[in-house]
Amino acid sequence: MAASYDRRKQALAPNFYADDLDAGYIAQQVIMTGKSRNWAAPDNETRKHIAIAIEKMLAPFNIGIIDENTGTWGHKPGGSHFYRD
Secondary structure (H helix, E strand, O other), X not given: OXXXXXXXXXXXXXXXXXXXXXXXXXXXXXXXXOEEXXXXXXXXXXXXXXXXXXXXXXXXXXXXXXXXXXXXXXXXXXXXXXXXX
């Protein structure tokens, strides 16, 4: 039986924003467990733009940053505005 795929185990650094597929992964974790934890803050402008895009994609589903210090996403009415103004 094949092992389940976990994006976090594949990354060199834990949970850096790699691409827009992370939005789906975050949403899946929030739906299944209530939170998606330990996401690293974007460290450059390119990654910040991706983080903004992810935040916009998840806002209609009431998912946003609930703890910016630990990089935790969860249920947040209207989404979050942590990365976008």
